[in-house]
Amino acid sequence: MSPGAPTGGAGGSGSAKEGAGHWWAQRLTAIALVPLTIWFVPSMAMLAGKSHGAVVAWLGAPLNAILMALLLAVTFYHVWLGLESIIEDYVHTERRHVATLIAMKIAVAVLALAALFAVARIAFGG
Amino acid sequence: MPKGKRPLSPHLQVYRPQLTMILSIFHRITGVALFAGLALLVYWLLAAGAGPGPFAVAQGLLGSWLGMVVLLGFSFALFYHLCNGVRHLVWDAGWGFELPQVYASGWAVVVVSILLTGAAWAFGLTVMGGGS
Numbered sequence: 001m002s003p004g005a006p007t008g009g010a011g012g013s014g015s016a017k018e019g020a021g022h023w024w025a026q027r028l029t030a031i032a033l034v035p036l037t038i039w040f041v042p043s044m045a046m047l048a049g050k051s052h053g054a055v056v057a058w059l060g061a062p063l064n065a066i067l068m069a070l071l072l073a074v075t076f077y078h079v080w081l082g083l084e085s086i087i088e089d090y091v092h093t094e095r096r097h098v099a100t101l102i103a104m105k106i107a108v109a110v111l112a113l114a115a116l117f118a119v120a121r122i123a124f125g126g
Numbered sequence: 127m128p129k130g131k132r133p134l135s136p137h138l139q140v141y142r143p144q145l146t147m148i149l150s151i152f153h154r155i156t157g158v159a160l161f162a163g164l165a166l167l168v169y170w171l172l173a174a175g176a177g178p179g180p181f182a183v184a185q186g187l188l189g190s191w192l193g194m195v196v197l198l199g200f201s202f203a204l205f206y207h208l209c210n211g212v213r214h215l216v217w218d219a220g221w222g223f224e225l226p227q228v229y230a231s232g233w234a235v236v237v238v239s240i241l242l243t244g245a246a247w248a249f250g251l252t253v254m255g256g257g258s
């Protein structure tokens with residue numbers, strides 16, 4: 001490689017051609033989360049200290065279950081994209097970079113599945 | 127100086143801390159913190175689905191003094207990330223880039239986040255006081 005910045009070596013390789021998709025997905029999930037959060041916070045405040053029966057009845061109502069599942073799905077996608085950006089910015093060594101990305105994706109995926117399982121269990125009264 | 131140890135631009139360590147840079151990194155910090163808050167929400171949902179026993183344990187933890195402090199932190203982080211996220215979306219639309227506007231929107235985010243956190247807790251505590 002010629003002397004100079006490492007970017008010199010990347011010249012001519014072209015872009016990865018997927019940055020714009022990542023950017024758009026992060027913004028669209030952010031926009032979707034604005035009304036969902038405005039629904040979520042008062043709902044949680046309203047459920048504070050309520051009995052198990054009351055909470056399950058509320059979460060089991062179709063509209064609430066759908067909105068909660070939607071909030072969780074969009075949030076997990078948003079978290080996935082956001083953590084991806086942060087790891088790409090701050091974890092530089094190739095090995096650690098890949099290892100951190102994989103660990104993050106496993107953690108987000110497992111937690112997302114657990115979340116949707118929990119909502120489905122309450123909604124279908126399992 | 128060895129090639130690998132040269133400081134990288136933009137030399138954040140020589141900057142006087144500014145509102146803009148603090149709000150910027152706080153957006154990422156709250157984002158990462160809210161992932162932990164999300165895990166707490168999932169735990170609460172799993173406990174609710176598991177039955178009255180596990181749910182009582184979860185409510186006991188969240189309703190404790192420490193639990194309330196943690197929830198207060200997460201609720202402020204959520205409102206901050208929401209408000210500053212909207213600020214970012216406005217920037218993405220191409221508006222508000224003049225320096226005075228950037229500072230005004232920054233302070234607005236701080237004040238509105240605090241007010242919303244207070245309002246949400248006032249609402250929650252009032253509802254709680256009203257019985258189950």
